[in-house]
Amino acid sequence: MGIERVDSLSEQIAKQIGEQIITGDLVEGEHIQELRIAKELDVSRGSVREALLILERTHLIHIYPRRGAIVSEMSAQQVKALFDTNMLLMSYMVQRMSEMWRKHEADEMLHLLEKLAEQVKVSDAEKFYDLFFGFLAEQHDLVGNMYVMRHYAELLPSMRRSYFLTLNLSRRELQEAYELIKFSIDAILHRKSQQATLFIEDFCRHLRNQVLESLARMKQIELAWARRSRR
Template identity: 70%
Template sequence: MQQEALESLSEQIAQHICEQIIRGDLVEGERIQELRLAKALSVSRGSVREALLLLERTHLIHIYPRRGAIVAEMSAQQVRALFEVGSLLLGSMVQRISESWRSHEAEALRQLLSHLIEEVKQGHTEKFYDAIFQYLALQHDMVANLYMMKFYKELLPSIRRSYFLTLNTSKIELQESLALFKLVIDAILNRKSQQATLFMEDFCRHLRNLVLESLTRMKQIELAWARRSRR
């Protein structure tokens, strides 16, 4: 693994593990084997350990004495807690964006909407949500709150992990998400900050419900397989 100019080796390793957790290659409750990972990536065990400390801030793993790093559980209660906090944070962010955008930033929002419409046409659920949440992650100047953006950056991997579960939801549900986020963009462009906040909360609530429905189906399948294996 080669080190990039703007990203340390430990950050690259953390991102690699992060993607494995988000995509389900590492499942909840699984222990991350430091030595095995170090060999697979041709890096030192110390670099892996440092990466795990970075990753713990994203709430994707827990590090326990003598047990090491364990992939965090994703339960319905945790999903509700995640979106309760995420909704408040994102509502504040879009409020600030609606109050501070300039002409070139308004054009970027219109381009984002066009991009989202195309992703929905193609049925690209992950790319659709990625485009929204990554766009928001880049709005440091308009949000103008270092602590808010830092917290959002730490929360984003857990948000991505949650909506990765929705990849098999229907296109109609994706179109509903688009319609809700279009209201957010329209409110921002009309500088209606309070409306932008309320619409963002509606969008987050809709996504939370999709995640919870997907999580329930996944748990039911796991239970069915466990029962079958015991026969």
């Protein structure tokens, strides 16, 4: 049995701030005030600074000289770049999984499909995507490439931020995502790495398009409110 890792104080602070960015409580362009956070959490500014460096590695914020930490922009161009990069990583991961899985890992994949199907039934998109992306993040042994896994882990918070925009979409769209994941896992279990890769790429494009549609609607609403406020 492995030893469970305990997050450091800075990692805990980073997770708390990161969750506020992911859920939209902190919006793009907003300045993150070190002193206010330190007072609210009763921690040192040094711990907050370390937390911000962690968040910068996950691309949720940018740290500028003399300006401090700013919540990163979420534009259509950045969403496309994020999904393009993640697609490359996930394609490599499922290819390796197709080649390397053993029986207990096959059982875990089938169990994952059961849990995903449950989330489709209750239309819980957040848990659905958290389960799937979190499962892939745990496949260090199968993938066998620490650089790929590290980059994937660093992109996950930004991925969560993007698919958080899709939580109000229909069950049909969630069902389509499930079917593409199922096809990919079926191909993995038949050791058909090329098919698994093609299906996971289709899944990434499907989710990317949903995120872009939701982002466009959100930007339209923000623009409408800005115009009304200027009247």
